Amino acid sequence: MKFGIFYEISVPRPWGPTTEYEVYQNCLEQVRLADELGFDQVWAVEHHFLEEYSHCSAPEIFLTACAMITKNIRIGRGIVVCVPQFNNPIKAAEVAATMDLVSGGRLEFGTGRSATWTELGGFGADPDETKKTWDEWTRIIPKMWTQERFGYEGRAFSMPQRTILPKPLQKPHPPMWVAVTSPGTELDAADRGMGSLGLTFGGFREQEKKIAEYRRRIKYCDPVGSFVNEQVNTVNFLMCHEDNTYGGKTGQRLAGTFNYMAEQLLAARQAYPTRSYPNLGLLPALRREATSAPENQLPEGLAIGNPDRITEVIRNWESVGVDRINFLLNAAETVPQAEVLASMRLFAKEVMPKFADKKQPVAAGTAAGGA
Amino acid sequence: MPLVGTRPVTALEGGPLVTDLQSERLELPGCGILQIMYEIDAEGVQALIPPALHPTVPATVVFTVWNVPESPAGAFVVAEAKIGCRSGARPRGLLVRGFCSSAEGTAFLSSKWGYPVTQANVSLTKRYDRIRGVAESGGNTLLDITLLNPEPIAGNDIQYLANLNVARLDREGATVARLIQSDPDYVFRSADRGKPEMSVFDADAFGLGGAHAYFPVSASYAVADINMPEVRYLVDPSKSPLASVERL
Numbered sequence: 001m002k003f004g005i006f007y008e009i010s011v012p013r014p015w016g017p018t019t020e021y022e023v024y025q026n027c028l029e030q031v032r033l034a035d036e037l038g039f040d041q042v043w044a045v046e047h048h049f050l051e052e053y054s055h056c057s058a059p060e061i062f063l064t065a066c067a068m069i070t071k072n073i074r075i076g077r078g079i080v081v082c083v084p085q086f087n088n089p090i091k092a093a094e095v096a097a098t099m100d101l102v103s104g105g106r107l108e109f110g111t112g113r114s115a116t117w118t119e120l121g122g123f124g125a126d127p128d129e130t131k132k133t134w135d136e137w138t139r140i141i142p143k144m145w146t147q148e149r150f151g152y153e154g155r156a157f158s159m160p161q162r163t164i165l166p167k168p169l170q171k172p173h174p175p176m177w178v179a180v181t182s183p184g185t186e187l188d189a190a191d192r193g194m195g196s197l198g199l200t201f202g203g204f205r206e207q208e209k210k211i212a213e214y215r216r217r218i219k220y221c222d223p224v225g226s227f228v229n230e231q232v233n234t235v236n237f238l239m240c241h242e243d244n245t246y247g248g249k250t251g252q253r254l255a256g257t258f259n260y261m262a263e264q265l266l267a268a269r270q271a272y273p274t275r276s277y278p279n280l281g282l283l284p285a286l287r288r289e290a291t292s293a294p295e296n297q298l299p300e301g302l303a304i305g306n307p308d309r310i311t312e313v314i315r316n317w318e319s320v321g322v323d324r325i326n327f328l329l330n331a332a333e334t335v336p337q338a339e340v341l342a343s344m345r346l347f348a349k350e351v352m353p354k355f356a357d358k359k360q361p362v363a364a365g366t367a368a369g370g371a
Numbered sequence: 372m373p374l375v376g377t378r379p380v381t382a383l384e385g386g387p388l389v390t391d392l393q394s395e396r397l398e399l400p401g402c403g404i405l406q407i408m409y410e411i412d413a414e415g416v417q418a419l420i421p422p423a424l425h426p427t428v429p430a431t432v433v434f435t436v437w438n439v440p441e442s443p444a445g446a447f448v449v450a451e452a453k454i455g456c457r458s459g460a461r462p463r464g465l466l467v468r469g470f471c472s473s474a475e476g477t478a479f480l481s482s483k484w485g486y487p488v489t490q491a492n493v494s495l496t497k498r499y500d501r502i503r504g505v506a507e508s509g510g511n512t513l514l515d516i517t518l519l520n521p522e523p524i525a526g527n528d529i530q531y532l533a534n535l536n537v538a539r540l541d542r543e544g545a546t547v548a549r550l551i552q553s554d555p556d557y558v559f560r561s562a563d564r565g566k567p568e569m570s571v572f573d574a575d576a577f578g579l580g581g582a583h584a585y586f587p588v589s590a591s592y593a594v595a596d597i598n599m600p601e602v603r604y605l606v607d608p609s610k611s612p613l614a615s616v617e618r619l
Contacts, residue, residue, distance in 0.1 A: 013372065051428050052373060118428055121410070121588060263460035264373045266427050270462060271408055272589045273528040273564045332372070 001318050001355040003347075004041035004076070005034050006235050006326035009056040010261060012333055020055055026337045028065060030329055033341055035070035037348035041108060042066050043076030043197075043326050048086075049122045052332060053261040060095050067103035075103050076326075078197060079110035079179040082137035083130050085123035086114065089137045089157055093144035093164055100168035107168065110197050111138050112179035117271035127274045132156065138176065138192060142225040145173040172226035177233065182278065183210075190214045193223025198234040203301060207234070208320035215321065231323045236303045238327035239335065240347040244306035247343075250335060251304025258331035303327065307350035314355065373428075373457070376420030380609045383421060383467065383548045385578075386538035387481035392551070392602040392619070397443075399597040401560070403495055404437045405504045406531065406591050407516045407567045408455075409584035416454065419579055420465055421608035423550070423615035424456040424535075431455035432584050433464050433532060434516045434569065436504025438495040439476065439597075447476025448493040449486070450506035450514050452577040453532065458552075459612045464532035465550070467578030470506045470513065484602060485538030485551035487578075502563070502592045508576070515571035518563070518590035526559020529591045535606055537578075549617075550606035556598040564591045 011023045031042050044062050047054035056062065063075040077099070080092045100107040113130035114120055120127055133156045140157070144150045144164040151161030168174055177197040178189040189196045196214055198207075211232050218230050237255045241247030269277040293299040301317070303310045303325070317325060329340050409432050416430035433455055438448040449471045453464030470491035471477040480486035491508035502521060506514040533554030540549045567590035574582040605617040 013374070049428070117588065121429070121586075260460050261373065263462075264425055264428055264457055266429065266431065266455070269528075270530050270532075271431070273524055273530070273562075273591045275525065275528055278528075 001314065001322070002040040002324040003352060003355075004039055004043060004324060004326040005030065006078070006328050007042070007044040007056060007062070008047065008054040008258075008328070008331075009044070009062070010053055010258070010330075010332045011055045012052055023055070023333060024062070026330075026333070026340075027062070028069060029337070030340060030344065031066045031073070032069050033344055035073040037344060038352060039073055039348070041074040041076050041324070041326065043078035043108070043110070045078055046081050046086075048119050050116070050118060050265055053265060060099060064099055064102060067099070067106060074106045074108055075099065076108040076177075077110050078108075078177070079112035081114050082111050082134040083113055083120075083123070083125045084133060084156060085125040086119075089141055090144065090159065090164060092137070093141045094166070096141075096174065097145060097166045097168040100170055100174055101166055105169035107170065107174040108177060109174045110177040110179055111194070115181055115268055115277065117266040117268050120268055121271070127268050127272050128276050129156070131276050138178075138194070139224045142173050142176065146226055175229040175231075176225050177229065186210050186214045187217055190217035191221050193218060193221040193225065193228035193230075195229040195231040195233060198232065204316050204320050207322070211321035232321060233324040233326060234317065234322050235326050235328065236301070238329055238343060238347060239304045240307060240310055240343045240351065242306060242346065244309055248298045248305045248309075250339070251302060252298065254328070254331050254335055255299070255302060255304070257334045258328060261332060307346060310347065311351050311354055314351065318355070373425045374417055375422050375612060376424050376426070376456075377417045378419060378421045380421055380548050383537045383608055384539065385468075386487040386536065386548065387485060388539045388541070388546060389482060389485045389551065390541060391482060393483035393599065394601050396601055397599045399439050399442050399599060401441065402437055402439050402595055402597045403497065404435065404531075404593045404595060404597075405495055405502050405516065405518060406529070407434045407518065407569060408432070408588040409434070409567070409569060410586035410588060412583045412585065415581045415583075419454050419582055420456050423606050423608045423610055423612055424458055424463070424465060425612055427455040427457060427462075431588065432579070432582055434504070434514060434572070436493065436495050436506070436514070436516065437597075442476070442479065444475035444479035445473065447479075448472040448495050449476070449480065449488060450491070450493045450504060451534075452514065452572065452574075452579060453534065454579065454582070455532065456535075457612070458535065458606055458616060462532055463535045463552070465535050465537070467537050469577065470508065481538075484553045484599065485536040485549075486534075486553070487537045497592070502565075511573070512571045513573040513576040515569070517568040517570070518592050519566040519568055521563035521565045521592060524562050524564050524591070526557065526562040526593055526595065528564075529559075529562055529593055531555075531557065540605070548608055550608055551602055552604040552606065553602070554600055556600070557593070558596040558598070560594040560596070562591065562593040564589065566590060
């Protein structure tokens with residue numbers, strides 16, 4: 001089991017002249033500490049226009065800053081929006097390769113397609129097209145990294161032969177992931193030999209079934225990259241405190257705040273009737289998770305409370321097949337920075353050692369799986 | 372925390388007085404529902420909703436014209452313009468004022484679910500190349516919306532917002548403003564989507580003065596059996612979002 005941290009970078013109103021600066025500095029301080037404490041990875045989202053919920057529209061810059069102040073922690077681009085109105089596949093490949101070079105080969109490359117009308121409408125993207133362009137990009141970007149010259153004639157993207165530079169340090173290329181917010185996307189990941197970057201929670205039983213099916217399907221995959229990245233990565237909240245009640249309450253406040261802000265956004269499906277977005281994605285799953293526990297009990301899957309409780313929660317995640325857990329440490333600065341840092345330290349001291357050395361860090365090209 | 376409305380509750384005291392809230396579900400078979408969403412200027416949206424609600428990001432208005440061929444009140448057609456909002460974390464559409472084509476339909480909707488509708492000429496016309504909804508009163512067009520070039524989709528691809536209807540209730544001898552939640556279920560018979568077009572929107576007529584609908588988002592049309600709900604939730608518009616919901 002590997003542990004990471006995960007950033008939406010939520011910035012609460014009122015927005016003073018330095019509010020965003022302060023939040024970004026808090027995040028960087030957490031990343032520096034995470035590296036010192038032995039966390040394995042830091043992920044940052046790409047979101048646009050999502051007031052308060054996420055002010056992380058240039059994650060490649062933030063993650064490069066993270067790489068520059070750390071030594072070992074892997075940096076997760078989570079995710080590149082594979083929609084032409086948002087990004088360009090050539091630029092995505094170039095930027096990722098540069099991040100891999102400057103970080104010393106620490107890049108994890110996540111892919112996805114955005115799930116809100118707030119973003120899709122803002123960029124003028126067609127919701128019917130996003131799954132198709134994502135599919136196309138995930139097949140061509142690894143070739144841009146590995147082929148000396150690359151040319152392509154496709155449905156939504158074409159280019160004459162050019163040498164796309166630079167090339168990543170990791171050979172053959174960084175591990176590739178798919179953001180999984182809609183049920184069934186984990187199967188898309190499996191069929192393409194990509195890691196499942198789960199952004200939803202859900203109970204252990206529900207996840208166990210999904211993970212088992214992911215592992216079954218990936219054995220027969222047609223990998224889009226040069227190797228199969230068979231790994232299941234999930235997101236959770238972290239609030240670790242000696243006092244289980246205090247840690248639990250603070251953690252629930254953190255989860256509730258995150259959920260509440262997420263619900264203010266306009267999901268693609270709420271605005272635009274399309275089969276391309278068959279459900280509301282992240283939002284209802286978050287609400288269910290944050291409100292799933294009976295009164296006076298903590299939601300079963302959340303890593304909140306004292307070290308013993310969190311250890312038990314993670315053992316359960318491990319038993320259903322999760323390889324990595326990334327933690328959201330704060331939402332809208334609802335938890336004071338000193339408490340966030342203390343929570344990380346206590347987790348690293350009391351919980352992380354219990355899961356150490358069961359697996360070595362997975363480097364590019366060495367992950368298990370079919371094909 | 373997210374932005375909240377600033378509209379004075381005194382500006383929401385013109386809704387119908389409801390003395391007999393609907394207490395059981397009621398099916399309205401074979402209804403046609405034209406729904407068109409536009410984005411509106413975010414600048415003024417807080418002034419359109421009360422302190423109990425959050426505006427969506429981005430700010431939206433949802434136009435709905437629905438025709439009911441068969442009901443205890445006979446046939447009628449309704450025109451609504453609702454502000455997209457959140458009651459706490461839940462998606463809702465605030466209906467301040469709407470229009471209904473018959474006196475019986477007006478009384479039926481307002482007396483049971485608090486729909487703040489008044490009588491006007493409302494029509495819903497279906498052609499193969501377009502579906503059009505129009506509301507007119509006193510020789511003025513209040514709303515004119517069209518779905519162009521319909522193409523079939525699955526009914527379940529359409530999302531409808533639950534209404535929060537601006538109404539009044541009797542509480543211990545006093546009349547108080549309340550938002551009455553109406554969240555029907557839909558059993559779809561057919562559904563289409565197409566290009567949205569809004570040629571007339573008299574925001575003042577719908578109690579949404581200042582709302583500028585400027586960016587078309589989507590258009591759908593469905594034929595569905597509408598299961599009108601029993602009223603289960605009210606919202607006190609004067610309270611904060613987390614303290615405003617009253618369960619009956």
